[in-house]
Amino acid sequence: xxxxxxxxxxxxxxxxxxxxxxxxxxxxxxxxxxxxxxxxxxxxxxxxxxxxxxxxxxxxxxxxxxxxxxxxxxxxx
Numbered sequence: 001x002x003x004x005x006x007x008x009x010x011x012x013x014x015x016x017x018x019x020x021x022x023x024x025x026x027x028x029x030x031x032x033x034x035x036x037x038x039x040x041x042x043x044x045x046x047x048x049x050x051x052x053x054x055x056x057x058x059x060x061x062x063x064x065x066x067x068x069x070x071x072x073x074x075x076x077x
Contacts, residue, residue, distance in 0.1 A: 003035050003061050003062060003073050003075075004035070005035045005036060005037035005073060006030065006034040006035050006036070007026065007030060007034070007035075007036050007037070008036075008037045008038075008039070009022060009023060009026045009036060009037070009038045009039070010039050011023070011038060011039060011040040011041075011042070011045070012039055012040060012041045012069065013041060014040065014041075014042060015042045015044070016042055016044040016045075016048060017048070018042075019038070019040045019042055019044075019045045019048065019049065020045075020048050020049065020052050023036070023038050023049065023052065023074065024052070024056070026038075027056075027058060027074065027076050030076045031076065032076055032077060033075065033076065034075070034076050035061060035073055035074065035075050035076075036072075036073070036074045036076070037071065037072070037073055037074075038071070038072045038074060039069060039070070039071050039072075040069070040070050040072075041068055041069055041070070042070075043070075045070050045072075046065065046070055049063075049070075049072050049074070050063070050072075053074060056077070057077040058074050058075065058076055058077050059074065059075040059077065060072055060073070060074055060075075061073040061074065061075050
């Protein structure tokens with residue numbers, strides 16, 4: 001991961017729609033420009049988080065999938 005996250009959110013073991021809801025709630029507590037690292041094991045997150053980011057105007061700085069774990073770095077708009 002290249003950017004340093006300001007906050008980390010562990011959504012491992014949660015299934016849709018919980019990772020998106022928790023991401024939304026956490027992003028809402030952050031300042032513009034801060035980066036949230038969100039980690040999930042729900043395969044749906046691979047599509048749900050980027051779609052949510054596009055809808056809300058937040059930026060996916062980086063995303064990766066490794067061994068059934070998806071990691072997203074999301075920059076708050």
